[in-house]
Amino acid sequence: MAAFMVMIPPASGDPLSDAVRTAFVKDGFSWVALFFAPLWALYHGLWLVLGLWIVVSLAIGAVGDFFSMGAGEVLSLAFSLLFALEANQLRRWTLQRRGWELSGIVVGRDREDYERRYFDRLLVRGQPQDETIPATERRRAEPPRTRAGTGVIGSMPTPRGA
Template sequence: MAAFMVMTPPASGDPVSDAVKTAFVKDGFSWAALFFAPLWALYHGLWLVLTCWIVISLAIGAVGDFFSMGAGQVLSLAFSLLFALEANQLRRWTLQRRGWQLSGVVVGRDREEYERRYFDRLLAAGQPQDDPSTPAPERRRAEPPRARATGTGVIGSMPTPRGA
């Protein structure tokens, strides 16, 4: 089972369109980003990430030409693995820069399961997330527990002063 971070778009006022646009970003390694990094970044609309990937790839190529082919291949493989490890976090970071909010984390085996879990939990809450028309429930401030009165006047290891 994989964990997915649920990213919701900035509220447009229409809960149905917001639900359709909700993005589920896998937490972990991305095989697609390992083998098809530029296409993966284009597919997700990560223009800044794609630009940085191109610049770093060109720099690695220049380093490989300067030293030897073996060094360039090792650096290229290491960069590809690092990119695949961090690709989904870069996607989440880009969505947050665009105003999307982290709405929760769900776990599931496949797309149908994790989407069903998230939307069932959302419906069980009784209201769409971030709906400005519904008032927030009142929250009472938790009061600290009160000590029971005992004849010794000692709570724990510290006695209370006499006459207090």
């Protein structure tokens, strides 16, 4: 199972359109970005990231030509691995720069699974008093409660001396 960060677009006034535009950004390594970094960046509309990738790649090529002892290949491989590790974080960063907000984190096996989990949880959160929702689901959607003045969450005992 993989974890996905849910990014929601700036509100357009149409909840259905906003829900369709919701982006699920995988947390972790991107194999596509490892082998096809420029195409991956173009597909996701990451123009600034693509520009920086090109600049760094050209710099690595220049270093490789200068030293000509395999340093270029080693640096290129290291840069490709680093880019693939951080590619999804760069995508999330770009979305945040465009006004998108992190709505939550969801875990799932495939696209249908994690989308269903997120939107089910969103519906439960939006309608906590609805009697058709089981009590266990309503409890899961409520934020943790703190005891007044103690900073203790949930059913933890009151600290001594408080």
